[in-house]
Amino acid sequence: MKTQTVAQPSQIISAPLTLALSKGRIFDETKPFLAEVGIAVDGDPETSRRLILPTTQPNLRVIVVRATDVPTYVQYGAADFGVAGADVLLEHGGEGLYQPIDLKIANCRISVAAPEDFDYANAVRQGARLRVATKYLQTAREHFAAKGVHVDLIKLYGSMELAPLVGLADAIVDLVSSGSTLRANRLVEVEQIKSISSRLIVNQAALKLKRAALQPLLDAFERVAN
Ligand SMILES: Nc1ncnc2c1ncn2[C@@H]1O[C@H](COP(=O)(O)OP(=O)(O)OP(=O)(O)O)[C@@H](O)[C@H]1O
Numbered sequence: 001m002k003t004q005t006v007a008q009p010s011q012i013i014s015a016p017l018t019l020a021l022s023k024g025r026i027f028d029e030t031k032p033f034l035a036e037v038g039i040a041v042d043g044d045p046e047t048s049r050r051l052i053l054p055t056t057q058p059n060l061r062v063i064v065v066r067a068t069d070v071p072t073y074v075q076y077g078a079a080d081f082g083v084a085g086a087d088v089l090l091e092h093g094g095e096g097l098y099q100p101i102d103l104k105i106a107n108c109r110i111s112v113a114a115p116e117d118f119d120y121a122n123a124v125r126q127g128a129r130l131r132v133a134t135k136y137l138q139t140a141r142e143h144f145a146a147k148g149v150h151v152d153l154i155k156l157y158g159s160m161e162l163a164p165l166v167g168l169a170d171a172i173v174d175l176v177s178s179g180s181t182l183r184a185n186r187l188v189e190v191e192q193i194k195s196i197s198s199r200l201i202v203n204q205a206a207l208k209l210k211r212a213a214l215q216p217l218l219d220a221f222e223r224v225a226n
């Protein structure tokens, strides 16, 4: 990721825009993209309960939503654009969204993991029916269907690593980055399904109706990403 200095923000946003971000890594890792065009967010979602944050550019505000909700806000036009992980976009389906830029942030992978003492390869070979816990039902369903593995999927909303430790599931489908969460819970990654990074997503109608306002920001995001 490289940064450059370009035009003053007052010159570049010609209509009111709303950017949807989730707090944590997406918020933190999006800040350098805004800094590229001289914009800073006024407020910190880690310490503030405010969900609408102004920025140093009067025509840009940030809304703070759950990571899984970012595509929904953008799809319905409640936000003009946003940043969402490919994992979240795969589950959402991408309807109504234009996905122009891979920002190459929040990099990880979505994988199958199982307890160290579970012979996953053998279970698959023998055609066993596996119980798999995940919040990524769509991705998991497609992955196992493509392999011809029969699975019962159990929907969870977090802490997937716990499920095999207490007998809820044989395996999980979850995000892996450093691998430390798996190691801490004596799980091993048995299959990598897909590399994940975050994308800029834009409401398709906003792209047409607010193109002049959005384009300089899209250009700046593209410059920083590449
Ligand atoms: N350990 C990780 N390392 C790198 N990127 C990650 C990691 N975990 C998640 N991500 C990426 O960052 C995105 C946001 O993750 P984050 O942990 O902030 O939200 P979340 O808790 O998964 O979402 P929600 O609050 O909706 O359940 C994920 O969708 C994924 O693309």
Ligand SMILES: O=P(O)(O)OC[C@H]1O[C@H](OP(=O)(O)OP(=O)(O)O)[C@H](O)[C@@H]1O
Residues within 6 Å of the ligand: 174, 175, 176, 177, 178, 179, 180, 181, 182
């Ligand atoms: O391989 P690792 O580096 O351990 O990262 C993987 C963990 O990160 C994600 O969780 P979450 O976003 O809740 O965890 P984090 O914010 O603490 O990374 C994911 O659901 C894993 O639990």
